[in-house]
Amino acid sequence: MKIRNFLLLTFLVALFLGCAGREPTPGVTDSEILIGNIQDLSGPMKELGMALPHGSNLYFNYINGKGGIHGRKIKMVIEDHQYNPQKAVASAKKLVEQDQVFCFYQVIGTSPCEALRPTLEEYKIPLIAPATQSGTMSDRSRRGWEYIFHTDTGYDKQANILVDYAYEQNGDAKVGVIYQDDDYGANVLKGIAEAEKRHGVTVQKEAYQRGATDFAGQVMNLLKGGATHVIIGGVVREPIIVMKTAAAMSYAPQFLGISPTMDHRVVLGAGKEGEGFIAANFAQLYNSDVEGAKLYRELFENSGTDPKVMGMYNFYGFMTAMVLVEGLERAGKRLTRAGLIRAMEGIKDWDGKGVFPGISYGPSDRAGTESVVLVATRGGIQQIISDWIE
Amino acid sequence: MKSRYADENLSWIAPLVLLVIAIPFLIRGVTFSYKYYLYVLNIAGIYTILAVGLDILSGYTGLISLGHAGFLAIGAYTSAVLVDQAGVPFGLSLIITPIITGLFGLVVGFPALRISGMYLGLTTMGFGFIARRLIIALRAWTEGSAGLEVSNPVLFGFEFANDWTNYFLIFTFVVAVIVVARRVMNSKIGRAFMAIRDSERAAEAAGVNLTRYKLLAFFMSAVLAGLAGVLFAHTMRFISTDHFDILLSIYFIIMILVGGAGSIYGAVLGSVFIVLLDFLLIPAFKDWMALFVAIEVADIQSLIFGLIMFLFIIFQPMGLYGVWLKIRIYWKLFPFNPKKRFT
Numbered sequence: 001m002k003i004r005n006f007l008l009l010t011f012l013v014a015l016f017l018g019c020a021g022r023e024p025t026p027g028v029t030d031s032e033i034l035i036g037n038i039q040d041l042s043g044p045m046k047e048l049g050m051a052l053p054h055g056s057n058l059y060f061n062y063i064n065g066k067g068g069i070h071g072r073k074i075k076m077v078i079e080d081h082q083y084n085p086q087k088a089v090a091s092a093k094k095l096v097e098q099d100q101v102f103c104f105y106q107v108i109g110t111s112p113c114e115a116l117r118p119t120l121e122e123y124k125i126p127l128i129a130p131a132t133q134s135g136t137m138s139d140r141s142r143r144g145w146e147y148i149f150h151t152d153t154g155y156d157k158q159a160n161i162l163v164d165y166a167y168e169q170n171g172d173a174k175v176g177v178i179y180q181d182d183d184y185g186a187n188v189l190k191g192i193a194e195a196e197k198r199h200g201v202t203v204q205k206e207a208y209q210r211g212a213t214d215f216a217g218q219v220m221n222l223l224k225g226g227a228t229h230v231i232i233g234g235v236v237r238e239p240i241i242v243m244k245t246a247a248a249m250s251y252a253p254q255f256l257g258i259s260p261t262m263d264h265r266v267v268l269g270a271g272k273e274g275e276g277f278i279a280a281n282f283a284q285l286y287n288s289d290v291e292g293a294k295l296y297r298e299l300f301e302n303s304g305t306d307p308k309v310m311g312m313y314n315f316y317g318f319m320t321a322m323v324l325v326e327g328l329e330r331a332g333k334r335l336t337r338a339g340l341i342r343a344m345e346g347i348k349d350w351d352g353k354g355v356f357p358g359i360s361y362g363p364s365d366r367a368g369t370e371s372v373v374l375v376a377t378r379g380g381i382q383q384i385i386s387d388w389i390e
Numbered sequence: 391m392k393s394r395y396a397d398e399n400l401s402w403i404a405p406l407v408l409l410v411i412a413i414p415f416l417i418r419g420v421t422f423s424y425k426y427y428l429y430v431l432n433i434a435g436i437y438t439i440l441a442v443g444l445d446i447l448s449g450y451t452g453l454i455s456l457g458h459a460g461f462l463a464i465g466a467y468t469s470a471v472l473v474d475q476a477g478v479p480f481g482l483s484l485i486i487t488p489i490i491t492g493l494f495g496l497v498v499g500f501p502a503l504r505i506s507g508m509y510l511g512l513t514t515m516g517f518g519f520i521a522r523r524l525i526i527a528l529r530a531w532t533e534g535s536a537g538l539e540v541s542n543p544v545l546f547g548f549e550f551a552n553d554w555t556n557y558f559l560i561f562t563f564v565v566a567v568i569v570v571a572r573r574v575m576n577s578k579i580g581r582a583f584m585a586i587r588d589s590e591r592a593a594e595a596a597g598v599n600l601t602r603y604k605l606l607a608f609f610m611s612a613v614l615a616g617l618a619g620v621l622f623a624h625t626m627r628f629i630s631t632d633h634f635d636i637l638l639s640i641y642f643i644i645m646i647l648v649g650g651a652g653s654i655y656g657a658v659l660g661s662v663f664i665v666l667l668d669f670l671l672i673p674a675f676k677d678w679m680a681l682f683v684a685i686e687v688a689d690i691q692s693l694i695f696g697l698i699m700f701l702f703i704i705f706q707p708m709g710l711y712g713v714w715l716k717i718r719i720y721w722k723l724f725p726f727n728p729k730k731r732f733t
């Protein structure tokens with residue numbers, strides 16, 4: 001009798017646990033994992049809105065082709081936020097409630113990502129690899145920090161490292177910086193301020209407005225100030241114009257750039273004036289010899305896409321997809337949002353087929369990489385000239 | 391003696407309130423993703439408050455403003471700083487912030503005493519840019535362009551923490567603003583505004599103090615924008631300069647034009663219509679289009695907005711509210727409708 005009661009009890013407990021365990025996670029079925037991506041498809045950064053998800057899908061399709069993750073294929077839904085934070089939140093709510101996505105991935109832009117924080121908190125849904133290098137993404141004093149896993153080295157760290165590099169090259173260097181007067185620039189300045197404190201110097205700071213096309217004033221001021229190293233906190237157009245303007249003034253400092261300037265279009269646009277330009281980057285180049293980059297080129301060529309799409313941003317989508325897939329793999333067969341967060345926290349010194357310097361997260365660490373390589377333009381070709389610098 | 395508001399029909403208030411209360415329950419009954427729809431409606435509600443203010447300024451008084459996103463931003467940031475950094479209670483900020491924004495309205499309104507038309511449009515547009523620069527410059531409080539996290543609204547000890555409660559908070563103000571604005575516009579003030587719009591000289595000859603009323607129009611309009619800003623900051627919970635760009639100001643102009651300028655109801659219809667179009671209908675349309683043609687560059691949004699404005703200005707200059715008025719007259723006269731009037 002007692003044994004029967006015991007068995008019955010065991011059975012009931014098992015049933016209860018079984019049911020609890022099998023509570024369905026949104027976006028996860030036996031054959032599919034649905035993830036949500038919010039890109040800028042029709043706003044100021046729309047050229048990236050296509051390149052990033054295309055790169056991600058290259059890797060997802062590759063993984064799906066190999067049988068998926070624990071038997072589940074990855075499917076990505078893309079929404080358009082037009083670089084409008086408000087629309088980003090609306091899209092996020094739509095993705096969570098209507099499409100029922102499992103997690104967010106690669107949402108582009110600092111302010112859209114920042115605006116998502118209350119939503120992430122509300123639904124307890126993780127955001128993996130936001131497509132921005134702002135150091136604020138891994139700032140633990142901000143709301144909902146535990147749901148954001150930032151992969152890239154922050155702009156502040158990069159600026160810091162670049163100032164160090166300048167002083168390493170030349171002990172008497174005078175450093176200047178041209179920064180965009182917005183959230184991007186603010187983050188760059190934060191890093192500069194830290195470096196100033198450490199070296200006990202002042203860096204000459206010149207601001208420009210987002211969308212500016214004339215930098216004669218800023219370059220002239222730097223020339224007058226006698227800066228020998230100029231850090232450009234721009235994107236693609238700004239470094240080109242700055243370097244050409246400086247050349248026209250016969251002013252030849254060493255130009256250094258924050259990672260968004262590491263695009264090969266800068267090399268193409270700046271031509272011979274861009275010779276010797278050194279940009280920081282938080283990962284290996286798409287045309288380098290590491291295994292991840294080789295795989296990328298192979299998959300890209302097999303996809304039959306217009307070769308113009310190939311490049312840094314397309315590869316960025318690809319490599320962050322590797323991070324997400326790694327997290328999903330580690331989260332195991334029984335996939336939950338909390339499980340993904342725990343699994344991501346378990347990633348330590350993981351280099352993504354040689355692409356990253358070694359990504360580490362932890363229960364109180366959301367910054368993936370904290371180092372950069374320097375990429376120099378020599379003879380019109382971008383080459384890595386340093387090891388990982390921290 | 392005839393009372394002051396005797397010719398204003400007030401019977402619509404009760405059904406309006408009932409409708410506003412019923413809508414979230416209806417949505418929740420119909421769909422699981424009600425929070426998403428409520429979020430969109432909340433945005434529509436906030437913009438409605440602002441559009442009513444813009445209607446008072448542009449529709450009633452005939453002073454164009456292309457800088458209302460600036461007032462919204464000032465309202466939002468002022469309240470965020472007051473509540474989160476100075477420790478002012480949210481309830482008090484609901485009163486102080488609109489007044490501060492209203493004072494900004496007076497400053498901007500000052501040049502309006504001398505200039506009008508396109509020049510005023512440019513001046514106010516300049517104000518929109520200045521407001522953004524000001525926010526970036528006042529880094530110590532606003533964190534510059536990095537954006538500011540804002541706390542939840544707390545009123546009488548109750549915290550509005552989700553879209554559901556926010557809806558009731560926002561729409562209480564929407565209804566109040568519509569009722570008050572409608573009544574004020576039917577009073578001496580409203581008549582003075584319309585007189586200024588129709589002819590400044592005639593108005594002045596009839597004893598309307600131009601300086602006073604023009605400044606009052608700007609003040610009232612900015613107060614409402616400030617109120618919208620307070621609600622915006624605390625219900626969106628994150629504000630940045632990216633929220634308040636020049637396009638948003640143009641968006642507000644589209645709202646009152648499409649809704650029908652100079653009627654308050656038009657501003658309400660217009661803002662709800664445009665927000666729903668922008669957040670729900672156009673994305674749905676895009677998804678539907680994507681089934682047939684591959685649209686890589688999704689620029690349909692601006693195309694559709696442009697087209698709508700274009701069509702409304704040509705065929706329905708009185709906007710959505712004008713359409714409604716025509717329908718109403720049609721029914722009243724039915725079946726004796728003079729055909730020509732309604733084609």
